[in-house]
Amino acid sequence: MTRTVHxxxxxxxxxxxxxxxxxxLHSMTFLNxxxxxxxxxxxxxxxxxxxxFFELDSVHRYLDVxxxxxxDDLGYSEEEVRRTIFxxxxxxxxxxxxxxxxxxxxxxxxxxxxxxxxxxxxxxxxYLCLRALRSDDQDVVLAVSPTxxxxxxxxxxxxxxxxxxxxxxxxxxxxxxxxxxxxxxxxLRPRALYVIPDFANPSGVNMTVEDKRRLxxxxxxxxxxxxxxxxxxLFSDTDERPPTLKALDTRNQVVYLGTLAKSALPGVxxxxxxxxxxxxxxxxxxxxxxxxxxxxxxxxxxxxxxIAQAIAGGRLLEHGCSLVRANARETEHYRVNRRHLLNGLxxxxxxxxxxxxxxxxxxxxxxxxxxxxxxxxxxxxLLERSARVxxxxxxxxxxxxLGDGGLNQLRLSCAALPPEQVDxxxxxxxxxxxxxxxxxxxGAKHQC
Numbered sequence: 001m002t003r004t005v006h007x008x009x010x011x012x013x014x015x016x017x018x019x020x021x022x023x024x025l026h027s028m029t030f031l032n033x034x035x036x037x038x039x040x041x042x043x044x045x046x047x048x049x050x051x052x053f054f055e056l057d058s059v060h061r062y063l064d065v066x067x068x069x070x071x072d073d074l075g076y077s078e079e080e081v082r083r084t085i086f087x088x089x090x091x092x093x094x095x096x097x098x099x100x101x102x103x104x105x106x107x108x109x110x111x112x113x114x115x116x117x118x119x120x121x122x123x124x125x126x127y128l129c130l131r132a133l134r135s136d137d138q139d140v141v142l143a144v145s146p147t148x149x150x151x152x153x154x155x156x157x158x159x160x161x162x163x164x165x166x167x168x169x170x171x172x173x174x175x176x177x178x179x180x181x182x183x184x185x186x187x188l189r190p191r192a193l194y195v196i197p198d199f200a201n202p203s204g205v206n207m208t209v210e211d212k213r214r215l216x217x218x219x220x221x222x223x224x225x226x227x228x229x230x231x232x233x234l235f236s237d238t239d240e241r242p243p244t245l246k247a248l249d250t251r252n253q254v255v256y257l258g259t260l261a262k263s264a265l266p267g268v269x270x271x272x273x274x275x276x277x278x279x280x281x282x283x284x285x286x287x288x289x290x291x292x293x294x295x296x297x298x299x300x301x302x303x304x305x306x307i308a309q310a311i312a313g314g315r316l317l318e319h320g321c322s323l324v325r326a327n328a329r330e331t332e333h334y335r336v337n338r339r340h341l342l343n344g345l346x347x348x349x350x351x352x353x354x355x356x357x358x359x360x361x362x363x364x365x366x367x368x369x370x371x372x373x374x375x376x377x378x379x380x381x382l383l384e385r386s387a388r389v390x391x392x393x394x395x396x397x398x399x400x401x402l403g404d405g406g407l408n409q410l411r412l413s414c415a416a417l418p419p420e421q422v423d424x425x426x427x428x429x430x431x432x433x434x435x436x437x438x439x440x441x442x443g444a445k446h447q448c
Contacts, residue, residue, distance in 0.1 A: 237365045
């Protein structure tokens with residue numbers, strides 16, 4: 001008997017969803033691969049929180065605190081406590097009331113707990129919003145550029161085009177009006193603007209209170225939502241933090257996107273959306289936008305792990321639902337590291353020094369990131385060489401631009417390392433920059 005041998009089943013990339021070949025996904029993959037290939041390199045790239053304050057015993061304590069809260073404060077029986085922790089749970093989450101309390105305590109945001117959808121990280125919250133707002137090909141989202149890479153990736157998954165708006169110290173309103181005008185001239189519908197107004201990733205830039213108020217007025221006049229992402233707002237150089245857009249929002253124009261990754265525990269993967277806008281149905285009834293997001297979530301992740309929510313909830317409860325108080329040590333660490341990084345740059349790249357010609361940087365007053373500008377291409381090839389030859393990692397800024405931009409810039413993170421590691425990383429970065437400056441001068445002289 002002749003036996004037919006079949007080749008292995010294959011898929012064609014051209015027949016998969018276009019998002020799998022999106023530059024945003026390639027960016028994240030490339031950066032992760034570089035860090036894995038050079039594990040001994042000092043990373044000034046990762047935007048992860050400091051790990052020295054993590055305590056394994058705290059996980060069990062937080063879980064116990066949350067369970068006691070269910071018994072004492074909410075009147076749950078033991079059976080209800082077990083069901084809450086172990087079963088699937090409500091799609092919008094079991095932590096919603098504590099998140100609402102936290103927003104009131106720390107941000108002066110009055111949020112109805114029913115307007116809170118607890119998600120698997122803020123990335124899911126962002127995706128749910130874009131998926132819900134995209135009804136056809138004419139719907140687009142605007143984003144202040146440079147922007148968080150995950151915005152481009154989420155939009156691609158939602159089949160939603162992203163139109164960049166220049167940052168210019170917060171947001172360039174002239175460019176915003178120009179983008180809106182040209183979009184509508186092409187028959188497009190701008191549904192929302194995505195922005196990180198406080199200590200933005202990647203730039204570290206802050207939007208002034210005046211610009212925040214103006215943005216809300218423009219959003220009302222031009223009929224679009226504002227998607228406010230606020231992962232770094234707690235970590236300011238001063239105890240007087242500026243109000244969020246949502247705290248200034250009197251028209252329910254802002255969908256507030258939050259995360260407990262930087263301020264609680266990244267491993268619990270807890271994010272959320274405060275979506276208190278009313279949605280009018282075809283039958284004339286009204287519901288919350290949060291309820292519509294929950295419908296989509298039920299088909300994506302079903303619900304967010306109740307055990308993870310309980311651990312995060314215990315951390316909140318231990319500090320009176322104030323993440324400001326819960327992060328006192330972390331905030332001081334970030335302040336010290338940020339000053340150390342900025343002073344270290346000034347020490348190594350002194351004004352007037354020919355080895356520092358064309359090198360500059362911004363000076364954020366909070367958050368995790370500093371942007372350095374150099375007179376040569378800070379691209380993926382240079383990052384590869386930086387890791388292999390000099391043993392230091394950073395992030396090329398061009399990955400954060402929607403289109404061209406950032407080719408002569410790199411992002412440094414001051415969050416996760418102790419000061420002595422920051423110093424060693426800056427020494428290695430200085431060697432790379434000096435080498436690259438010398439090479440670029442030789443190349444310019446050869447061309448002449």
